[in-house]
Amino acid sequence: MRRRLALAAVTAAGALALAGCGGSGSGGSGSGSDTAELSVDSAYMPQPVSDLAAGFLVISNKGGADDRLTSVGSDIAERVTVHETVDGSMREVDGLDIPARGSLVLESGGSHLMFEQLKRKPKQGQKVSVELRFAHSDPVTVEIPVKSATHTPKHGH
Template sequence: MRRLAVTAGVVAGALTLAGCGGPDSGPDAAPDKAELSVTGAYMPQPVSDMAAGFFTITNKGGADDRLTSVSSDIAGQVTVHETVDGSMQEVDSLEIPAHGRLVLKSGGNHLMFEELKRRPKEGQKVTVQLRFAHSGPVTVDIPVKPATYTPKHGH
């Protein structure tokens, strides 16, 4: 009987210690991170030396992030614009909330491709690299749509 009690004590002690991990242990202990994905990307076929880009970035993670810059080989520069009360202005970054979305759409927040090196045509794709405050870069192939294209389901 004494042997059974000692064995039970050892097992109970081991189980107790196993549950006493520090703050870095266990599946939920890692800090929340942003989990970003891009959908609905398109660029209306440009009619000048500038173009616009639209898409939705969804953040399924538990931490906020920010879109901080964009680059593309077809443009001298790509800038991020915010539209507030119908007025467009260049900004340094746009927030992507945890468990939320950043929607870039016509008449709203969007990308501006300036100093185009070539004008992409309908049916082609434009590659962009998105950079974020906390997440690694994401490369997106944006399909070029007709100049008057409007998404059926919005963003």
């Protein structure tokens, strides 16, 4: 029994040492426990009714390091900003944290993306390309589907 435990410990230590020998760890592509591993899902944009639009999505981090959404870009708007809602009041922020082994939920009534000064108004059924930029990970490009202006996700964010 002791021999099996010792062998398991040596194997685990070797695997950890090898995991640490990876590249510089850009965050988005590493699988080690010291990097963020980001993925995006549940993205949508309600069809805009003015020169403003909102964007909602979930950024999951399966990695062992925190990261931060720092900025967003899209060719559809002059500016895309990150907002949080606190006590019913919306305000622009310079970024939002994505905890290790956790997620950042951007949802109606909470933190979200604001597309300002739209260059065109996308219609329901179209997709909007958005680049999410992070403090540590490589940028992630997401194709956000445009839903009806009154869309409510079936599985809440």
